[in-house]
Amino acid sequence: MANTTKTIGILGGGQLGMMLAKAALQLGHTCVFLEDAPHAPASLYGQVYSSEQLDEFIKASDVFSLEFENTPIATAKLLATQKGGIFPPPIALTVAQDRLREKALFNELGITTVPYRAIHSLDELNQACDELGLPLVLKTSRGGYDGKGQFVIHTQSDIATAWHELGKATTEGAMPAPLIAEGFIDFEREVSLIAVRGQDGSIGYYPLVQNTHTNGILIKTVAPAPDVEHLTKSAQENIAKILEKLDYVGVLTLELFVTKAGLIANEIAPRVHNSGHWSIEGANTSQFENHIRAVLDLPLGDTSIVKPSVMLNVIGTYPDESRLLAIDGVHYHHYHKSERDGRKIGHITVMGDKVAEAEAVLDER
Numbered sequence: 053m054a055n056t057t058k059t060i061g062i063l064g065g066g067q068l069g070m071m072l073a074k075a076a077l078q079l080g081h082t083c084v085f086l087e088d089a090p091h092a093p094a095s096l097y098g099q100v101y102s103s104e105q106l107d108e109f110i111k112a113s114d115v116f117s118l119e120f121e122n123t124p125i126a127t128a129k130l131l132a133t134q135k136g137g138i139f140p141p142p143i144a145l146t147v148a149q150d151r152l153r154e155k156a157l158f159n160e161l162g163i164t165t166v167p168y169r170a171i172h173s174l175d176e177l178n179q180a181c182d183e184l185g186l187p188l189v190l191k192t193s194r195g196g197y198d199g200k201g202q203f204v205i206h207t208q209s210d211i212a213t214a215w216h217e218l219g220k221a222t223t224e225g226a227m228p229a230p231l232i233a234e235g236f237i238d239f240e241r242e243v244s245l246i247a248v249r250g251q252d253g254s255i256g257y258y259p260l261v262q263n264t265h266t267n268g269i270l271i272k273t274v275a276p277a278p279d280v281e282h283l284t285k286s287a288q289e290n291i292a293k294i295l296e297k298l299d300y301v302g303v304l305t306l307e308l309f310v311t312k313a314g315l316i317a318n319e320i321a322p323r324v325h326n327s328g329h330w331s332i333e334g335a336n337t338s339q340f341e342n343h344i345r346a347v348l349d350l351p352l353g354d355t356s357i358v359k360p361s362v363m364l365n366v367i368g369t370y371p372d373e374s375r376l377l378a379i380d381g382v383h384y385h386h387y388h389k390s391e392r393d394g395r396k397i398g399h400i401t402v403m404g405d406k407v408a409e410a411e412a413v414l415d416e417r
């Protein structure tokens with residue numbers, strides 16, 4: 053029986069969309085994108101529609117998904133009623149866009165989080181500092197990414213500055229949102245778990261990976277994370293609870309802190325994730341292909357690791373391509389984005405003893 057080519061309409065057109073489209077193309081399917089930014093990386097792999105062209109985008113698609121979680125919920129809800137619907141479901145966006153809802157869901161499911169408080173005023177912030185103790189991390193409950201919209205309060209004298217920096221988010225704008233004050237976790241390391249859930253409810257888990265951030269931006273992922281045998285079961289149980297509660301379909305990422313007392317859930321990303329890029333070369337089925345399989349109701353692929361891998365993000369400026377590609381076994385992914393401080397513009401996946409060499413080439417920039 054001949055298979056029909058499907059078109060997946062994706063909300064967002066960044067590098068995640070680009071890599072989803074590559075995976076879809078390999079399986080004989082195509083993607084189109086809803087994206088307002090010019091020169092979107094995904095435009096190299098499929099038609100890009102602006103938000104004004106929503107009708108055309110819907111017409112061109114058989115089913116919908118997303119690569120950007122700060123997409124308007126109203127759009128996701130509309131797409132849930134069109135064609136084959138949207139995967140993951142809009143409720144996953146509602147939760148992921150709001151740190152307070154997200155933490156409440158974790159706690160409802162018995163998943164440990166940092167102690168936290170919702171903050172609507174300077175008085176409440178002072179009270180949270182008394183109750184939770186310092187240091188404390190103040191964050192916007194909505195709209196933050198890559199460490200933006202965060203302030204670490206170390207001493208009493210930082211409280212007013214932190215409120216001045218972030219407090220306006222609670223009082224300005226059409227939809228004022230509270231801040232969230234979180235107890236500062238002196239974690240040993242950060243790990244993430246990526247899982248995929250199919251339309252039949254089956255779940256595949258990638259191995260736990262270890263992540264290093266600088267200024268809130270991911271710079272390195274080690275797959276698999278070392279010494280996590282004792283943590284894997286509880287991490288998988290936690291993500292399974294979230295997937296089932298949300299009746300989730302597709303790839304979901306759970307970011308966790310490792311502490312002496314065990315795992316603490318930080319946040320979810322309802323999409324393919326930077327800490328899963330190693331899976332393109334390092335796993336039997338990449339996170340991108342598995343997401344496409346789930347959205348198209350195809351059998352999920354094997355998530356197990358083929359080769360221990362390290363993923364290094366290319367941030368700000370591009371490396372010397374010739375020096376990089378001279379290293380055996382380097383897999384270089386260029387995102388076709390212009391250079392800008394702090395911007396993710398590519399990544400490298402490298403195996404075995406070549407990691408230090410690849411890092412040295414990145415350090416030369």
Ligand code: AMP
Binds near residue numbers: 265319
């Ligand atoms: P987030 O946007 O919540 O993922 O935060 C970005 C990064 O800030 C995390 O990956 C951590 O490195 C750090 N961070 C966030 N929340 C906390 C916390 N409550 N305690 C200590 N570090 C944190």
